[in-house]
Amino acid sequence: MIQHLSLNIEETVAVILFGVGFTILLLHRNLIKKIMGMNIMDTATYLFLASKGYITGRAVPIVVDGVQEVSAYINPVPSGLVLTGIVVSVSTTALMLSLTIRLYERYHSLDLDEILILAKEEEQT
Amino acid sequence: MSFVQNFPFFSIILAMFSGIISSVLSGKKARNLSLVMIAVTTALSAGTLLFCLRTGESYPYMMGHFPAPWGNEIRAGILEGVTAVFFGVVMFLAVLGGLDHTAEDVEENKLNLFYIMIDLMLSSLLALVYTNDLFTAYVFVEINTIAGCGLIMIRQKGRSMSAAIRYMIMSQLGSGLFLIGLSILYDITGHLLMSPAKESVAALAASGAYRIPMLVIMAVVGVGLAIKSGLYPFHYWIPDTYGYATPTASAVLSGLVSKGYIFLLIKIFYRVLGYDNLVSSQMVNVLYVFGITGMVMGSLHAIHETDTRRMTAYSSVAQIGYIYMGIGLGTQYGMVAAVFHIFTHSATKALLFISAVGLYEASGDKKDYVSLRGAGYRNPLAGIGFTVGSLSMVGFPMLSGFISKLLFATSALESPHKMLPTLIVLAVSTTLNAVYFLRLVITLYSRRRPEDAPIPEVKVRSSWHLRLAILCFIAVNLVLGMWSQPIVQAIADGLAMFG
Amino acid sequence: MSRRRDNYETSRWLRFKKWVDGETDPLSSGMDAIPVVTEGQMRERRKNLALRKAYDEELTRLSAEHADKTEIMKARGIRNFQKFYKVMSVILCLAIISVLLWTIAALPVTGGADNPANNEVAARYIEKGLQETGAVNIVTGMILDYRAFDTFGESCVLFIASCCVLVLLRLDADSKNDNIKKMIAESDDRHFEPKDDIILQKCACVLVPVIMIFGIYIVLNGHLSPGGGFSGGAVLGSGLILYLNAYGYKKMSRLFTEKVYRRTTLCALTFYCLAKSYSFFTGANHLESGIPTGTPGAILSSGLILPLNICVGLVVACTMYAFYTLFRKGGM
Amino acid sequence: MEGNMILLLPMVCPVAAGIVVLAGKMFRKDRKYLTGVSVMVLVLEFALTLWAVMSGGSLTMLRLTERLTLGLGVDEVSRLFAVLTASVWLLVGIYSVAYMSHEEEEHRFFGYYLIVVGVLMGLNFSANLITLYVFYELMTLTSLPLVLHERSKEAVRAGLKYLFYSVAGAFLALFGIFFLAGVSESLTFTAGGVLNDGALAGKEGLLLISAFCMIVGFGAKAGMFPLHGWLPTAHPVAPACASAVLSGLITKAGVLAIIRVVYYVIGADRLRGTWVQNGWILLTLLTVFMGSMLAYREPVMKKRLAYSTVSQVSYVLFGLSMLNQTAFVGALSHVVFHSVIKHALFLTAGAVIVTTGWTRVEQMRGLGQVMPKTLACYTIAALALIGIPPASGFVSKWYLASGALSSGTGVWSWAGPAVLLVSALLTAGYLLPLTIQGYFPGHDFKGEEIQKRKLAGKEPSLWMLAPIGVLAAAALLFGCFPGSLISMLQSIAASVL
Numbered sequence A: 001m002i003q004h005l006s007l008n009i010e011e012t013v014a015v016i017l018f019g020v021g022f023t024i025l026l027l028h029r030n031l032i033k034k035i036m037g038m039n040i041m042d043t044a045t046y047l048f049l050a051s052k053g054y055i056t057g058r059a060v061p062i063v064v065d066g067v068q069e070v071s072a073y074i075n076p077v078p079s080g081l082v083l084t085g086i087v088v089s090v091s092t093t094a095l096m097l098s099l100t101i102r103l104y105e106r107y108h109s110l111d112l113d114e115i116l117i118l119a120k121e122e123e124q125t
Numbered sequence B: 001m002s003f004v005q006n007f008p009f010f011s012i013i014l015a016m017f018s019g020i021i022s023s024v025l026s027g028k029k030a031r032n033l034s035l036v037m038i039a040v041t042t043a044l045s046a047g048t049l050l051f052c053l054r055t056g057e058s059y060p061y062m063m064g065h066f067p068a069p070w071g072n073e074i075r076a077g078i079l080e081g082v083t084a085v086f087f088g089v090v091m092f093l094a095v096l097g098g099l100d101h102t103a104e105d106v107e108e109n110k111l112n113l114f115y116i117m118i119d120l121m122l123s124s125l126l127a128l129v130y131t132n133d134l135f136t137a138y139v140f141v142e143i144n145t146i147a148g149c150g151l152i153m154i155r156q157k158g159r160s161m162s163a164a165i166r167y168m169i170m171s172q173l174g175s176g177l178f179l180i181g182l183s184i185l186y187d188i189t190g191h192l193l194m195s196p197a198k199e200s201v202a203a204l205a206a207s208g209a210y211r212i213p214m215l216v217i218m219a220v221v222g223v224g225l226a227i228k229s230g231l232y233p234f235h236y237w238i239p240d241t242y243g244y245a246t247p248t249a250s251a252v253l254s255g256l257v258s259k260g261y262i263f264l265l266i267k268i269f270y271r272v273l274g275y276d277n278l279v280s281s282q283m284v285n286v287l288y289v290f291g292i293t294g295m296v297m298g299s300l301h302a303i304h305e306t307d308t309r310r311m312t313a314y315s316s317v318a319q320i321g322y323i324y325m326g327i328g329l330g331t332q333y334g335m336v337a338a339v340f341h342i343f344t345h346s347a348t349k350a351l352l353f354i355s356a357v358g359l360y361e362a363s364g365d366k367k368d369y370v371s372l373r374g375a376g377y378r379n380p381l382a383g384i385g386f387t388v389g390s391l392s393m394v395g396f397p398m399l400s401g402f403i404s405k406l407l408f409a410t411s412a413l414e415s416p417h418k419m420l421p422t423l424i425v426l427a428v429s430t431t432l433n434a435v436y437f438l439r440l441v442i443t444l445y446s447r448r449r450p451e452d453a454p455i456p457e458v459k460v461r462s463s464w465h466l467r468l469a470i471l472c473f474i475a476v477n478l479v480l481g482m483w484s485q486p487i488v489q490a491i492a493d494g495l496a497m498f499g
Numbered sequence C: 001m002s003r004r005r006d007n008y009e010t011s012r013w014l015r016f017k018k019w020v021d022g023e024t025d026p027l028s029s030g031m032d033a034i035p036v037v038t039e040g041q042m043r044e045r046r047k048n049l050a051l052r053k054a055y056d057e058e059l060t061r062l063s064a065e066h067a068d069k070t071e072i073m074k075a076r077g078i079r080n081f082q083k084f085y086k087v088m089s090v091i092l093c094l095a096i097i098s099v100l101l102w103t104i105a106a107l108p109v110t111g112g113a114d115n116p117a118n119n120e121v122a123a124r125y126i127e128k129g130l131q132e133t134g135a136v137n138i139v140t141g142m143i144l145d146y147r148a149f150d151t152f153g154e155s156c157v158l159f160i161a162s163c164c165v166l167v168l169l170r171l172d173a174d175s176k177n178d179n180i181k182k183m184i185a186e187s188d189d190r191h192f193e194p195k196d197d198i199i200l201q202k203c204a205c206v207l208v209p210v211i212m213i214f215g216i217y218i219v220l221n222g223h224l225s226p227g228g229g230f231s232g233g234a235v236l237g238s239g240l241i242l243y244l245n246a247y248g249y250k251k252m253s254r255l256f257t258e259k260v261y262r263r264t265t266l267c268a269l270t271f272y273c274l275a276k277s278y279s280f281f282t283g284a285n286h287l288e289s290g291i292p293t294g295t296p297g298a299i300l301s302s303g304l305i306l307p308l309n310i311c312v313g314l315v316v317a318c319t320m321y322a323f324y325t326l327f328r329k330g331g332m
Numbered sequence D: 001m002e003g004n005m006i007l008l009l010p011m012v013c014p015v016a017a018g019i020v021v022l023a024g025k026m027f028r029k030d031r032k033y034l035t036g037v038s039v040m041v042l043v044l045e046f047a048l049t050l051w052a053v054m055s056g057g058s059l060t061m062l063r064l065t066e067r068l069t070l071g072l073g074v075d076e077v078s079r080l081f082a083v084l085t086a087s088v089w090l091l092v093g094i095y096s097v098a099y100m101s102h103e104e105e106e107h108r109f110f111g112y113y114l115i116v117v118g119v120l121m122g123l124n125f126s127a128n129l130i131t132l133y134v135f136y137e138l139m140t141l142t143s144l145p146l147v148l149h150e151r152s153k154e155a156v157r158a159g160l161k162y163l164f165y166s167v168a169g170a171f172l173a174l175f176g177i178f179f180l181a182g183v184s185e186s187l188t189f190t191a192g193g194v195l196n197d198g199a200l201a202g203k204e205g206l207l208l209i210s211a212f213c214m215i216v217g218f219g220a221k222a223g224m225f226p227l228h229g230w231l232p233t234a235h236p237v238a239p240a241c242a243s244a245v246l247s248g249l250i251t252k253a254g255v256l257a258i259i260r261v262v263y264y265v266i267g268a269d270r271l272r273g274t275w276v277q278n279g280w281i282l283l284t285l286l287t288v289f290m291g292s293m294l295a296y297r298e299p300v301m302k303k304r305l306a307y308s309t310v311s312q313v314s315y316v317l318f319g320l321s322m323l324n325q326t327a328f329v330g331a332l333s334h335v336v337f338h339s340v341i342k343h344a345l346f347l348t349a350g351a352v353i354v355t356t357g358w359t360r361v362e363q364m365r366g367l368g369q370v371m372p373k374t375l376a377c378y379t380i381a382a383l384a385l386i387g388i389p390p391a392s393g394f395v396s397k398w399y400l401a402s403g404a405l406s407s408g409t410g411v412w413s414w415a416g417p418a419v420l421l422v423s424a425l426l427t428a429g430y431l432l433p434l435t436i437q438g439y440f441p442g443h444d445f446k447g448e449e450i451q452k453r454k455l456a457g458k459e460p461s462l463w464m465l466a467p468i469g470v471l472a473a474a475a476l477l478f479g480c481f482p483g484s485l486i487s488m489l490q491s492i493a494a495s496v497l
Helices: A002-007 A009-027 A031-053 A076-107 A112-124 B003-022 B027-055 B078-097 B099-105 B108-130 B134-153 B158-189 B194-207 B211-229 B237-244 B247-273 B275-280 B283-304 B308-328 B332-361 B380-394 B400-412 B419-444 B464-482 B484-498 C006-010 C012-021 C039-057 C059-065 C069-105 C120-133 C138-146 C148-169 C178-187 C198-220 C229-255 C258-284 C305-329 D005-023 D031-055 D076-102 D106-125 D129-150 D153-182 D204-221 D230-237 D240-266 D275-297 D301-321 D325-356 D372-386 D392-405 D412-439 D448-452 D462-480 D483-496
Strands: B059-062 B073-076 D058-063 D069-073
Touching (some): A002 C069, A009 A031, A009 B158, A009 C069, A031 A112, A076 B134, A076 B158, A076 C138, A076 C229, A076 C305, A112 B158, B003 B059, B003 B073, B003 B078, B003 C148, B027 B078, B059 C258, B078 B099, B078 B484, B099 B108, B099 B464, B108 B134, B108 C148, B134 B247, B158 B194, B158 C069, B194 B211, B194 B247, B211 B275, B211 B283, B211 C069, B237 B247, B237 B308, B247 B332, B283 B308, B308 B332, B308 B400, B308 B419, B332 B400, B332 B464, B332 B484, B380 B400, B380 B464, B400 B419, B400 B464, B419 D153, B419 D204, C120 C138, C138 C305, C148 C258, C148 C305, C198 C229, C198 C305, C258 C305, D005 D058, D005 D069, D005 D106, D031 D076, D076 D106, D076 D325, D076 D462, D106 D240, D129 D153, D129 D230, D129 D240, D153 D204, D204 D240, D230 D240, D230 D301, D301 D325, D301 D392, D325 D372, D325 D392, D325 D462, D325 D483, D372 D392, D372 D412, D392 D462
Antiparallel strands (some): B059 B073
């Protein structure tokens, strides 16, 4: 298993990062860190995908000199997926950051637990 | 190729296009456009459904010039058609019923943005229903999530914003798991379109290769979508989210968004992973256990809740548990029951959220039990609507909830090990539902006590759209309860088409 | 006679007797359902929170100041919970990682040419992509032609995210709400920013045209070389942001206002939507689309991909700029 | 919709009338109009029921799923219950005309009163278990406003309790229905049961569990321990006419449901000698004894009658649980007799409340001076309930006891009659003091209150007295000439056992 993992070093790093990001997003109290966790998680997935598309010794999938053989280029599909995924994660990051800004302006805190308590209090008064 | 076959594509694009156009329209125009668009979309979906019913077949639809496995595809069949029509109807009525509150809760010059969210939400739901491509599903899941978040926080109160960020966090966890599941699946099959992916999964299962990754894919995709749809242990975001959004948003989120994810999950189970593989991998049992725990725990939480909207939200947790229990039964009938409960629950929960609006209007916008005392007399139609919805949730005969419970029970009889727990939990959860829903119904019809705080300016008559929406929702519930046979048949046929 | 027990009121026998008499009321306590969270509980929660924070700083100081034993006990309890929480987080993290590691240990080796992912799909993209789409860059051809529906969805993600940010952060100057007026005044930090910073302006003067041209180059050559709408759009957006920082809003508003933003986005997305609808429709109905793919390698080639790249570039540039301004001051 | 549409009439007609009464504005103002229409509808209902009972046949209303339909049908049991319901409902309706003039919001009472009878008719004519369940739930809901009539805090609590017990019971039963639906061809009532042996193989234990759940669940409506609690709470707060029908007829709906389940779906043979039968007998006997004891201790008249209902309806259930022909005859005849008698008693209590405002038994000393005729009717009914020949209660108890003795259920065959006997003594103990104190208040009784309020000889109006009289006479006459009723019941018993 260890040997296999060392061969798949990119994936190994990717899933470790994924786990770290997932845990931060789930359990950290600070909103900014949560967002960082989310980005780590997303990026880890892209790393995973990108490494899956790579084939040793082949070129990027841009046709050069009219060579159109499969053996010349790497798999183009994961690259496309990563492109799409990046845009999605940019969008969600922007949305989460703007929510954080509004909440911080309101409650002067980045601690999600505290924000929830303060919001509850605000409603009751 | 018949022209009708283009309708699914038209409906998705139409919804998106009206969302894009709405960005330069005024709030009112955006609202009208949105209503017209939803109606037209529903009609288009109905056309698709009729076509599929007539031909008795499903068909793939190429999005572009390239067939599977190279180009994007969507796919329409009976089940997709039924679901799309149903989602359209519920969406229309939810938007119609919440019009006034939307106008109140949303700043005037941001109103068009609200309807952009609604439009794109519908388009993403339709895309999730029709999609035949896993990565398309991922992209539209994200649109759905962001639109959902937008619908929650557009009411810019502290609680709805904190609810929105919680929703977003949980959804991102779900999306992350879903995406990594897709990546692993792509790695071992090399396909993103569902039909070829299914073939390679079947080949892998037959050869016994990649057993561990297959297992993890099932778990990761299942858990990811379960988090997003609010299955029991992952339900923390539900009460705040449904409880503090504007009524249309609550109805849409609880009635449609979570159902869209569940529908996608069912579709992936059938069209990609193979239902037999799933049953043999014990994954269904995990969902089953989560489901029945959710049924009981959701109701217990709801009993302790004093804010009626949060109570309704917690009851959603229980109802989602029902759906997952049906999926987890591991039989064809169980799946039919689960899909039927998707319809039941979206119609009923939307009815509850919308008719509650009328009751709150008549109680000075208070949402606790004490203030709602006697609200059934102050706004009779809303009272009737809420009562019908509650009875349906409780499983009263002639209403849709009863039929879905009946279907669950009959399907449970087919799986020997799960029969007894299912029947017991059904009975317990029904009784618990009865406790909190009927308590509220009686409260609605009891007399106000002298010590109760007086109600500030009672709005006696709700607007016509609210009343129309409540009436239509009641009708939908009755139809589902009394003429369920053709619908159940259509669901069974549609699932058979999933293969 | 036995002495009456003190806890008679709560005894099981009495409860049973009440049940037999039909006097128990299963819902009597829950009927009125008064909110359970009282002011006191709320304060308690606040205090716990404060204690937790205080603990994060220094427990010893706390124990010196608060001689009250219970308080310290509570702080300890919270500290223990904190520790437990952290340990559980790590365990969860490790569990997820180990499951995934277990999975990838069973996956095909990276870089292998025979991996299942390198199948007929990728082969066709490479072998026939140039002829079918006209794009030299196979990835661009793939995302804008073979899998264009995904990419259209992705533009919509960007669009709806910018709408959400607008909802949250846009502050309308003509709003009647006093709260919002106050927020506008607060968030207007233009007083603090360096005005007419000569170094920045001179640098921008040189850099902005280069950046813009580079961005346009990336957009226009998306189908020929690495790049495309998204990357080019991001470069364009950063050029706009640099210009804004150097010359301020006033100058920027001559070039770029919210109206421009809206119209650009609308036109680009509308064109994108219509063009792709046309190609989806013709494709699905097996009609000739009639759009020439041109000579591979030329700028004006590859059918719809070039105009679509331009649209995407415009949308991305506008959205990036809009994000920046909205985050800065809630408006353009 | 296919079949004999006449069956629909007794159901639809009062429901429609009830909705009109509830919705119509004129009924809120003009009392004469309201009562006239209500009584006319009830007379019409009686006629329609007779017509439906005569014409017989069956009707399929709706197909819920392939195997489950909503259908109506007429058989001997439904004839018995339908005629009983229609006639008693008419009498109580006439009584309410006078009684309800003392209450507010009459239109609501009469509206729901009419709706409930329609629903009850549907229940009586149900041809299968699903239909029965549907109408059972509808009955719970539509009768709720009768309990809630006062809308005071107590009434709301009582209503809630009624609802909760009924719903909890119904869902216990639903558990059984779900199971039975899976192991039978269809749930259409057939004497002797419809279960499919093949489908049942290996699930006998579950069958017994679900049978017990259904008995306990439907038993909630019939006031069987442990779900009897709603009766003593709901009765005192409801208007007397509502408590009369609640205790006289609605509890019988629970009995009907149990008859249908045990004898027409599961089949008596499957339960004979099992733990279900033993448990069921134990519960009924407990209830019989406990109800009588509680009634004996209870000072409030209406509550006392409610406890008495708890005890008496369990006589019926005891007869059913014996699973033997003679006891079955006794049970069904007790359904009729108890219904008649309990209505007479509750209506008397209502008449006392309306005329004097007295609710507790000790207040009612010297009642004979106030309303001698009413008290005479009460006495006849009380004697009938105790079971003194030749009044009706004797006949049913005779059959119950002799059925139990010949049932071959071991210890129960003699313990049962013993408990019935003790309970009959207790019945005398809680019903007769009113008669004795009423007619013979003793030397120390001055009757100050009666003189002060000029109550002497103040009989209730004829609208109230006549129904009480008719019911008391029926209670007596049924005992004197039970022949035709008993022979009809015997034919039913022979068909199911």
